[in-house]
Amino acid sequence: MEEITLNRDEQGEILPTIQNFYKFCGHGRLMALKCIECEKLIIPPRIICPKCSSSRFKWIQLSGKGKLRTFSFIHIAPKQFSSQAPYIIGIVKLEEGLSLSGRIIVDKDVKIEIGMDLIVEFEDAVSAGWPQWPRYYFRLAKVMNQ
Amino acid sequence: MTEKPLAAIISAGLSKFGKLDGLSAREIFAYAAKEAFEKCPNLDPKKDVKGLYLGHMSESAEHQGHTGPMVADWIGLNPMPAVRFENACASSGVALRCGIQAIKSGFADVIMVGGVEKLTHLATSDATEYLALSADNFFEQWHGFTFPGLFALIARAHMHEYDTTGEHLAMIAVKNHHNGSLNPKAQMQKEITIEQAMTSRVVASPLKLFDCSLISDGASCVILTKPELAKRFSDNPIYIKGSGQASDTIGLYERDDLTSLNAVALAAREAYEMSGMKPKDIDVAEVHDCFTIAELIISEDVGFCKKGDGGKLVQSGDTAIGGNIPINTSGGLKSKGHPVGATGVAQAYEIFLQLTGQAGARQVNDAEIGLTLNLGGHGSTAVAHVYSNTI
Numbered sequence: 320m321e322e323i324t325l326n327r328d329e330q331g332e333i334l335p336t337i338q339n340f341y342k343f344c345g346h347g348r349l350m351a352l353k354c355i356e357c358e359k360l361i362i363p364p365r366i367i368c369p370k371c372s373s374s375r376f377k378w379i380q381l382s383g384k385g386k387l388r389t390f391s392f393i394h395i396a397p398k399q400f401s402s403q404a405p406y407i408i409g410i411v412k413l414e415e416g417l418s419l420s421g422r423i424i425v426d427k428d429v430k431i432e433i434g435m436d437l438i439v440e441f442e443d444a445v446s447a448g449w450p451q452w453p454r455y456y457f458r459l460a461k462v463m464n465q
Numbered sequence: 466m467t468e469k470p471l472a473a474i475i476s477a478g479l480s481k482f483g484k485l486d487g488l489s490a491r492e493i494f495a496y497a498a499k500e501a502f503e504k505c506p507n508l509d510p511k512k513d514v515k516g517l518y519l520g521h522m523s524e525s526a527e528h529q530g531h532t533g534p535m536v537a538d539w540i541g542l543n544p545m546p547a548v549r550f551e552n553a554c555a556s557s558g559v560a561l562r563c564g565i566q567a568i569k570s571g572f573a574d575v576i577m578v579g580g581v582e583k584l585t586h587l588a589t590s591d592a593t594e595y596l597a598l599s600a601d602n603f604f605e606q607w608h609g610f611t612f613p614g615l616f617a618l619i620a621r622a623h624m625h626e627y628d629t630t631g632e633h634l635a636m637i638a639v640k641n642h643h644n645g646s647l648n649p650k651a652q653m654q655k656e657i658t659i660e661q662a663m664t665s666r667v668v669a670s671p672l673k674l675f676d677c678s679l680i681s682d683g684a685s686c687v688i689l690t691k692p693e694l695a696k697r698f699s700d701n702p703i704y705i706k707g708s709g710q711a712s713d714t715i716g717l718y719e720r721d722d723l724t725s726l727n728a729v730a731l732a733a734r735e736a737y738e739m740s741g742m743k744p745k746d747i748d749v750a751e752v753h754d755c756f757t758i759a760e761l762i763i764s765e766d767v768g769f770c771k772k773g774d775g776g777k778l779v780q781s782g783d784t785a786i787g788g789n790i791p792i793n794t795s796g797g798l799k800s801k802g803h804p805v806g807a808t809g810v811a812q813a814y815e816i817f818l819q820l821t822g823q824a825g826a827r828q829v830n831d832a833e834i835g836l837t838l839n840l841g842g843h844g845s846t847a848v849a850h851v852y853s854n855t856i
Contacts, residue, residue, distance in 0.1 A: 337603050363604060363716075389625070389723055391617035392670040393609060397594045400609040408610050410618060410718045420604050420718035433625050446607070454608060 335364040335376050341452035349383045349439045349455060351417060352376040362417045383439035384460060385413040390423060390431055399448075411437055411457050422456040429459060436460035468741040470704035470856060472568040473695035474687045475575075476505035477817040482683035482802035483585075483652035490527055490583040490684070491539040494519075497579060497684040497807075498540040505688060507698045508575070510541065514688070515573035517547040518564045520557025520580030521806040523595055527583055536581065551806075553599030554755060556580055557685065558809025558839030558848035562708050564689050574694060579686030580811070582804035592680045596805065599842035601716035613677055613756065615717055615843045617669035620758040622723035624671065626773065631671055633776030634757040635662035638675045638799055640785050641754060645796025647786075647827040652679050652802030676757040681802030685811035692856055703820045703835075707742065707851035709735025715845050724773075726759075728847035729766040729838060736836070737768075740851035744768030747790060747851075748832040749819045751812035753840035754797040763838050764792060767849070786827055794819060794827045809839035809848060820854040 323345040326334045333339055335352050340363050343350040351362040356373035362381075367374055390409035393400070400406065407423040409431075423437065437457040445451045478501030480493045488496075502510050517537045524530040537547035550560040557580025564578035584592050597605075597612045605615065623629045639659055645651035662675035688698075695702035711731035714720055720727070737743060744767060752767065754760035761775035769790050770778040778784055784792040795801045795815040798808060816835035818824040824832075835852040 341603075389618045389622040391614050391621060391672075392667070393611055393614050394666070394670070395593070395611065395613070395668045396609065397597070397606075397611060398590050401590070403609070406609060408608065408614050408618070410723070418718045418720075420601075420608065420610065420716065422608055433621070450603075450607075456608075 333378055335366055337363050338450070338452070340364050344441050344455045345445070345453040347441050349381045350378050351381050351415070353379050360415055360417055362419060381417070382414045385411040385437055385457070387423070387431070387433055387435045387437055388412050388418060389433060407431060409457065424456050424458050468706055468739065470692040470706050470853070471708060471739070472565045472689045472705045473692045473702040474705065474813065474817050475690050475695055475699040475702045476501040476508065477687045477814045478504070478685070479650055479811060479814045480684040481650050482681050482804060485585070485682040488682070490521070490529070490532065490581045491536050493583065493682055494536045494579060494581040494684040494686070495539050497686045498577070501686050501688055505698055508688065513575045514542055514545060514577050516545045516567065516576050517542055518550060518560040518567070518576060518578045519547065520550050520560040520809055521582065522551055522553060522556050523582055523584060523805065526587055526595065532581070542577070552846045553841040554753065554803070554805050555809055555839045555841030555846040555848050556806040558812070558837070559710065559846065561687070561810055561813060561850065562710055562848055565705055565708055568689050568691055575688065575690045577686055577688050578810060579684060580807035580809060581684035582806040583682045584680050584804065585682050589680065599845070604716050604718065611669060613672050614669040616756040616758055617672045618717060619723055619762065619843065620671050620756070623758065623762065626724045627776070629761065629776040631663060632659065633761065633779055634676050635659045636779045637754065637757040637760050638662045640779065641793050641797040641799040644786060644794050644827055645800025647825070648796045648801055651796040651800050652681050653800050672756060672758070678755045678798035678803040681804040683802055683804030683807045683811070685807040685814050687810055687813050687817065701821045701854070703817055703852050703854050704856050705850055706853050707736035707738070707740030709733060709739070709849040711735070711847055713844050715842070717843050724762070726762055726766050726840070726844035726847065728844050729763050729840065732847040732849040733767040733838065736849035736851045742834060742851050746834050747836045748834050749794060749816065749829045750790060750792050750836040750838070751795060751797070751815050752792055752838040753808070754793055754799050755803060755840065757799070759840060760792065760797065763840070767836065767838055786829060791829050794824065794829060809837070812837035812839055813850065816852050820852060
């Protein structure tokens with residue numbers, strides 16, 4: 320993948336944008352914001368802190384580990400995903416306490432259960448159409464440990 | 466019953482819901498408006514109606530934007546101001562609340578509020594994709610999340626936390642299909658069995674086909690006026706006593722509790738407090754059953770039962786016509802149909818019929834107080850209204 324340049328403001332700070340979140344994914348990093356005023360962790364990034372309305376953040380890297388909160392097997396999919404159906408979607412509670420939605424990609428014989436340990440991974444290529452970002456997804460944590 | 470009403474509904478109209486071949490959105494709306502005008506002979510639409518607030522979501526379906534003035538033009542309301550509201554499936558619920566604000570503020574004496582959607586000419590996959598627009602694209606749809614999928618995530622969490630089962634969800638589908646079979650304007654006027662619902666194909670586990678509402682064309686409208694002017698236009702108006710609206714995260718994943726819809730609880734609380742009513746005062750309710758799980762959770766969050774008991778509530782029969790708190794006597798989105806932009810005001814239309822004794826075979830005995838709860842997306846918007854047939 321060609322080098323991905325993060326968008327920065329005039330002072331050189333990395334902008335707290337969704338595009339930068341996905342650009343970090345292209346670097347293999349799952350990143351969140353930490354509000355400098357109230358210390359709230361925020362994912363996806365926002366220009367204004369939803370807790371204290373501050374606009375001062377630092378980016379921090381998350382471990383990418385988490386537990387499955389809920390899931391569904393999608394049998395009827397939109398056109399661009401229909402060749403992959405049935406596939407699994409879920410919401411994952413990350414170690415740091417934040418939650419994120421995403422695809423759960425596991426071998427067919429794996430039994431999916433609420434509470435199971437997952438870890439984030441990143442697609443090598445960017446999406447075919449707009450917005451042309453690399454996607455993240457989750458897979459079984461133990462597969463990663465091998 | 467001490468609170469002064471916010472506004473009165475003096476008439477209401479509803480088009481047939483379903484696949485309305487040969488009719489475009491503006492024409493479908495005109496049929497709803499025609500009914501409302503004909504039911505209210507003391508109203509001169511061209512002279513009295515001072516504006517149109519229209520709920521409408523899908524400008525791409527007909528490649529037609531600017532739908533507020535378009536619809537106003539087609540029903541002869543020019544040159545009165547016309548505005549379109551878009552809050553996903555809560556578009557006309559929000560339009561209703563804003564119409565009430567226009568009346569209450571004194572900006573207008575009479576306002577028409579309604580909604581319309583034309584969707585059935587689209588391929589199912591295109592309509593499904595369109596309906597998913599109301600979630601968080603960059604973190605949900607773009608990752609392959611569908612709308613049934615998002616409500617499936619909610620259903621799974623509720624089943625995990627409480628004793629909710631697929632059979633409870635099927636009971637909601639069966640009840641609403643029964644009610645729809647009594648509604649001549651419903652899209653699917655036929656009964657189904659628990660077995661049919663339980664064995665229907667999986668759309669997004671644990672939700673099956675019969676857990677999902679329909680893709681529909683349709684339109685709805687009500688005519689609002691000041692409470693003190695209501696009797697000038699109608700002998701049996703109903704009164705809106707409370708209105709509540711709240712928002713929640715655009716992404717489902719950010720919510721701490723996936724088994725509850727916080728915006729619903731907040732909107733309902735606001736409407737109850739404004740009206741001086743409590744959940745036990747409600748005689749009939751129309752709530753947003755875009756999926757069966759939505760009705761189940763809303764019935765908890767508006768206070769008809771304790772949190773987690775939504776399954777037991779439907780099982781008890783209390784939400785059927787003849788029960789303590791009949792829900793979705795119209796057939797709901799499940800059986801009457803779900804022309805997205807029309808849905809919020811279609812709920813108000815049903816309450817208008819119920820509180821004025823015009824609901825025919827599905828009439829709830831002695832219905833005096835009604836509630837509507839209209840949801841946008843997976844609960845990023847919720848709008849609640851409380852109605853009474855006495856001032």
